[in-house]
Amino acid sequence: MNKNKYNRFWRWHFYAALFITPLLITLTLSGIGYLFYPNVENKTYDHLFFGDGAQTEQLTIDEGIEKASLQYKDYSVSKVIILDDPYNARLTMTNEQGDQKYVFLDKHYQIVGSQNAAHTFSNVMRNLHSSLFVGGTVVNYLVELAACWAIFLLVSGIYMTFKGNALKKQNKSTNRQKNLKWHALVGTIITIPMVIIIFTGLPWSAFMGNFIYSAAQKYPAIGTPTLAKQAPTSDMNEIPWATRKNEAPTSTESHAGHAGHGNMANMNMEDMSMNSNRITLQQLMSEVDKNHISKPYSIIYPTSQDGVYTVSKGSNTGVTGLDVSPYEEITSYFDQYNGQFISKVGFEDYGILAKWFTWGIPLHEGHLFGWPNKLLNLAVCLAFLFVIFWGYKTWLARKKKNYISAPPSVKISAGFIAFMVILGLIMPLFGISFIIVAMIEVIITLSNKTKESISS
Known part of the structure; x- marks a missing residue:
């Protein structure tokens, strides 16, 4: 075994773990919370999801929406979610400041109640997991960096496990060796599933996520198909990942011109919700049924005079009761003035990347x-949390008082450089951070050598 290579991996493995462990613990715990959000919300919001309103008179869905608009005057409807029984329908209402409210309609389309969108369990877990409640580019990059360095920790841990003595039988094991054994053994077992979990979360990341999505859009053969009429740009979670950033198709021009008397400028959300020339939601739902689009699905309102209704079924909506199988994923578009079906893109149209x-x-x-x-x-x-725990205990067992007790610094081998370059190419943000960290270590090493030469 090349001790220099081992120590180099060990040193970087140690420092990476030391600095990103708090963030990794936060991401893992919030990820566990998000795993069970539908179960938590079905219990916590039982009345809103499944209950009935105070009134029993049967309304149309449009009358129910009108009542909601009157009751919550500062908000206007931007999206309607139609779920399978026994779930109630859910309206997403937004005010001028961008705040959202969820309003629930029962089987009679009477109002059951409402909730602040930002305070729902799923959104709290999602915001903690993706942006630590802070948001912004820097924080999003920090979360992505933690995920990338976690992959380095796992892969470098595999290398050290098979090159070192962690799994070799000892005649008499110390507590440190026992902790190291469990740290290495469990880390080895979970490396592949953990790497898969991390990589499947990267499409939502700030840097690599945009890179992946751009590649999917630029190369239709492996990503999203180029259609004559493409999917709308929207930040709505219910639009499938593969189509959520594309350019919107338009409704029939003659209808749009009539509605706006030739003015094609964008309308605000309240104007759109009051557009009397648009078909009713009940009529739209009839057209959706005619096109064999089954529940559950979401309806995104048009946001301009020549916009369209977007009706979608997604495998990654983040909304309790709305997720479907990837094979059922579809994004379809309907003319807002006559309800005519315009186009659709489904799972079968995606390239291999999408x-x-x-x-x-x-x-x-x-x-x-x-x-x-x-x-x-x-x-x-x-298991990942236990790996962190055993790694921490292993470090404490060898740590000297008042010292970090980092592994020794050695010359960087060609194999180590090649490994880091490959990871950097796969994960560009990791590559950039690696260059910065490497430069810092070079500066520290040169500084230490200068001090040693002066003291001698």
Whole structure:
């Protein structure tokens, strides 16, 4: 075994773990919480999801929406979610400041109640997991960096496990050696599933996520197909990952011109919700049925005079009761003035990259194949926490008082450089951070050598 290579991996493995462990623990715990958000919300919001309103008079869905608009005057409807029984329908209402409210309509389309979107369990877990409640580019990059360096920790740990003595039988094991053994053994077992979980979460990341999505859009053969009429740009979670950033098709021009008297400027959300020339939602739902689009699905309102209704079924919506199988994923478009079906894109139209992430994201979220998926993800996450725990105990067992006790610094080998370059190419943000960290270590090494030469 080349001791220099081992020590180099050990040193970087140690420092990476030391600095990103708090963030990894936060991401893992919030990830576990998000695994079970549908179960938590079904219990916590039982009345809103399944209950009835105070009135029993049967209304149309449009009358129910009108009542909601009158009751919550500062908000206007931007999205309607139609779920399978026994779930109630859910309206997403937004005010001018961008705050959202969820309003629930029962089987009579009477108002059951409402909730602040930002305070729901799923959104709290999602915001903690993806942006630590802070948000912004820097924080999003920090979360992505933690995920990338976690992959380095796992892969470098595999190398040291098979090159070192962690799993070799000892005549008399110390507590440090026992902790190291469990740290190495469990880390080795979970490396592949953990790497899969991390990589399937990267499509939502700030840097690599945009890179992946751009590649899917630029190369239709492996990503998302180029259609004559493409999917709308939207930040709505219910639009499938593969189509959520594309350019919107338009409704029939003659209808749009009549509605706006030739003015094609964008309308605000309240103006759109009051557009009397648009078909009713009940009529739209009839057209959706005629096109054999079954529940559950979400309806995104048009946001301009020539916009369209977007009706979608997604495998990664983040909404309790709305997720479907990847094979059922579809994004379809209907004319807002006559309800005519315009076009659609479904799973069968995706390229291999889009199909991979359409499968990968629900696998990451724990609902691709039901309870076994949740339990598998939970087991991997708990094992990862134990790996961190045993690694921490191993360090404390050899740590000298008042010293960090980092592994020794050695010359960087060609093999180590090649390994880091490969990881950097696969994960560009990791590559950039590696260059920065390497430069810092070079500066520290040169500084220490200068001090040693002066003292001698």
